[in-house]
Amino acid sequence: MFLETLHLALQAILRNALRSFLTILGVVIGVAAVIAMVTVGQGSTDQVEADVSKLGTNLLMIRPGQGQGGPGGASSTAASLTLKDVDAIQDQVSSVNVATPMNSRMMTAILGNTNYSTNVTGTDNRYLEATDWAITEGRDFYDSELRSGTAACILGETVRKELFGSSSPLGDVIRIKQISCRVIGVLEAKGASSFGNDQDDRILIPIRTFHRRVAGNQDVSMIYAAIREGISTDKAKVDIELLMRERRRIGPGEDDDFNVFDMKQITSMLTGISSVLTGLLSAVAAVSLLVGGIGIMNIMLVSVTERTREIGIRLAIGATERQVLMQFLVEAIVLSLLGGLIGILLGLALAVVGSNMLAIPFAPDPVIILLAFGFSAVVGVIFGYFPARRAARMNPIVALRHQ
Amino acid sequence: MTLADETPVIALTGIAKTYGEGETEVRALQDVNLAILSGEFVAIMGPSGSGKSTALNMIGCLDTPTSGSYRFLGTEVGSLGRDQRALLRRNYLGFVFQGYNLLARTSALDNVELPLIYQGMARTERRALALRALARVGLTGREHHHPSQLSGGQQQRVAIARAIVTRPDVLLADEPTGNLDTARGQEIMELLTELNRDEGITILMVTHEPDMAAYAKRLVQFIDGRVASDTTNPAEIANVS
Numbered sequence: 001m002f003l004e005t006l007h008l009a010l011q012a013i014l015r016n017a018l019r020s021f022l023t024i025l026g027v028v029i030g031v032a033a034v035i036a037m038v039t040v041g042q043g044s045t046d047q048v049e050a051d052v053s054k055l056g057t058n059l060l061m062i063r064p065g066q067g068q069g070g071p072g073g074a075s076s077t078a079a080s081l082t083l084k085d086v087d088a089i090q091d092q093v094s095s096v097n098v099a100t101p102m103n104s105r106m107m108t109a110i111l112g113n114t115n116y117s118t119n120v121t122g123t124d125n126r127y128l129e130a131t132d133w134a135i136t137e138g139r140d141f142y143d144s145e146l147r148s149g150t151a152a153c154i155l156g157e158t159v160r161k162e163l164f165g166s167s168s169p170l171g172d173v174i175r176i177k178q179i180s181c182r183v184i185g186v187l188e189a190k191g192a193s194s195f196g197n198d199q200d201d202r203i204l205i206p207i208r209t210f211h212r213r214v215a216g217n218q219d220v221s222m223i224y225a226a227i228r229e230g231i232s233t234d235k236a237k238v239d240i241e242l243l244m245r246e247r248r249r250i251g252p253g254e255d256d257d258f259n260v261f262d263m264k265q266i267t268s269m270l271t272g273i274s275s276v277l278t279g280l281l282s283a284v285a286a287v288s289l290l291v292g293g294i295g296i297m298n299i300m301l302v303s304v305t306e307r308t309r310e311i312g313i314r315l316a317i318g319a320t321e322r323q324v325l326m327q328f329l330v331e332a333i334v335l336s337l338l339g340g341l342i343g344i345l346l347g348l349a350l351a352v353v354g355s356n357m358l359a360i361p362f363a364p365d366p367v368i369i370l371l372a373f374g375f376s377a378v379v380g381v382i383f384g385y386f387p388a389r390r391a392a393r394m395n396p397i398v399a400l401r402h403q
Numbered sequence: 404m405t406l407a408d409e410t411p412v413i414a415l416t417g418i419a420k421t422y423g424e425g426e427t428e429v430r431a432l433q434d435v436n437l438a439i440l441s442g443e444f445v446a447i448m449g450p451s452g453s454g455k456s457t458a459l460n461m462i463g464c465l466d467t468p469t470s471g472s473y474r475f476l477g478t479e480v481g482s483l484g485r486d487q488r489a490l491l492r493r494n495y496l497g498f499v500f501q502g503y504n505l506l507a508r509t510s511a512l513d514n515v516e517l518p519l520i521y522q523g524m525a526r527t528e529r530r531a532l533a534l535r536a537l538a539r540v541g542l543t544g545r546e547h548h549h550p551s552q553l554s555g556g557q558q559q560r561v562a563i564a565r566a567i568v569t570r571p572d573v574l575l576a577d578e579p580t581g582n583l584d585t586a587r588g589q590e591i592m593e594l595l596t597e598l599n600r601d602e603g604i605t606i607l608m609v610t611h612e613p614d615m616a617a618y619a620k621r622l623v624q625f626i627d628g629r630v631a632s633d634t635t636n637p638a639e640i641a642n643v644s
Contacts, residue, residue, distance in 0.1 A: 004520050004523070007520075008520065011509065011513070015507075015508045015509065309504065310506055310507075312504075313504045313505075313506065314517070314521075315465075315489065316463070316465060316492065316498050316504075317492065317493065317498065317517060317518045317521065317565065317566075318489050318490065318492040318493020318494070318496075318518055318521050318522070318569075319489065319493075319521045320485075320486045320489045320490070320521075321485055321486055321489070322486070323521060396465050397460050397465050397466055400500065400504065
């Protein structure tokens with residue numbers, strides 16, 4: 001009997017193909033919107049996570065200054081970090097695998113007639129280890145170069161491309177301000193970070209070279225500390241904080257005048273933003289799904305009125321209340337499921353296009369797809385029941401007389 | 404005739420039907436007594452508002468009496484619920500209307516199959532019966548035409564096929580020739596006469612055309628909600644005005 005009901009419902013739907021299509025348009029758009037939003041949202045979350053893990057989720061960043069202030073922050077009032085801090089963290093904090101100093105500045109690199117403004121970072125070889133960054137061409141710094149502050153530099157892929165085009169830069173000398181700097185290596189291309197900046201747009205030089213020739217002081221603006229495998233970020237963070245408080249002579253009860261960020265914090269902040277956005281957009285999309293459901297109810301009510309005579313005929317030739325109810329209910333459910341199906345396909349198609357445009361992975365979530373499908377069935381039941389009941393309760397005599 | 408045959412298919416006793424209440428009360432039927440035996444062909448006539456359609460709806464189990472007793476095949480219809488009456492209609496009654504009342508944009512075959520679908524009959528069996536019913540009314544070759552592609556007479560034949568496909572005991576026809584010209588109307592009446600004679604289907608037909616009523620073997624006239632006359636005399640039937 002169910003198959004017969006389905007047959008009757010399909011007959012009725014096909015008999016009014018255009019109207020059926022317009023009826024489900026609301027659900028199609030609602031479902032497509034939800035699927036597209038969630039899929040693109042999930043893709044961008046995945047992208048952020050991938051970016052951050054590329055940077056190293058086991059990385060802690062230590063900066064002078066109070067509070068969680070972003071770049072700049074309150075650092076000017078707090079004493080800078082020093083190379084001794086780096087050595088102390090490296091030697092005394094057992095949870096830290098590698099600690100590396102960083103100090104950087106935007107400077108113009110010159111080769112012949114070509115000028116290129118880039119980020120010049122003073123650091124050491126452990127920087128490569130901490131950020132898990134390989135050298136594709138050439139080599140890293142010799143210890144002697146690091147100790148003596150030789151003008152040797154390792155280029156990021158973007159800088160290499162800007163200054164040298166397709167030729168190899170190894171052994172050539174570029175000028176950074178007044179420093180003549182020999183290129184000893186090229187970094188592997190990393191692409192854009194989740195913050196949108198180009199990670200390959202940088203030149204590495206030994207930190208001592210930076211101190212002596214660029215900054216004119218011994219400051220370290222940031223320390224990267226890579227945590228030993230299997231040790232929790234929180235533990236490492238506490239260890240570093242204890243050491244730094246001691247080194248910077250911060251009394252009990254006093255606030256830190258430095259802070260330690262971990263990449264996980266940044267990841268969760270970014271994925272948090274992206275999931276809040278996805279949630280909000282999905283909520284809007286869900287509302288449109290609701291509106292789609294009301295659209296179905298509206299058309300079903302119109303359809304019941306318009307088909308009053310048909311209902312009268314069906315009742316007269318022996319359809320029971322239940323059979324008429326089921327026919328209209330199944331019709332509404334089939335309509336909204338059809339809408340759901342088309343919506344899912346359309347949503348996924350939109351998500352593919354959107355993911356391509358935003359250069360993020362296409363991440364369809366089967367749970368959301370099933371949910372959308374189930375939800376459209378529920379929409380059909382809820383918004384189809386009222387019109388169906390109205391049809392079933394009609395008086396056949398009155399219905400037959402209806403023009 | 405055997406005794407069993409004397410048990411009426413339709414027995415109305417003291418039937419009254421009133422619509423509305425108080426000032427607006429309309430007495431559509433008053434003290435109607437009517438017994439119809441199996442195999443009869445009854446024409447019901449009367450001026451508009453005389454209650455003939457109300458009576459037909461009641462006999463068709465589409466309506467229930469306000470008071471009195473209506474027994475259909477021995478069952479007291481007044482005490483049945485909507486669905487039980489639907490089952491009576493489905494299994495024992497066939498309807499033919501003035502306006503054909505076919506489902507639009509639905510083939511003749513699908514229209515005729517409809518009552519069998521509600522009976523829950525399997526597809527192949529259903530199809531075979533529907534084809535036979537269409538052949539019986541002379542519409543072989545037009546099974547897949549939609550109502551809009553058929554003439555009025557053909558549409559009414561589809562409606563008759565739909566009414567007889569379930570092999571009902573009683574066929575109720577409400578002005579079956581009302582929308583047709585005389586020639587087409589006579590063809591329909593001949594078909595009904597054949598069905599009554601050959602298949603033994605009891606036929607009740609409401610009409611206001613004396614020519615059509617003349618095909619019946621019994622004539623019941625309603626006036627002001629009451630049975631005014633009831634005759635099986637062929638001469639009276641032929642001369643009704």
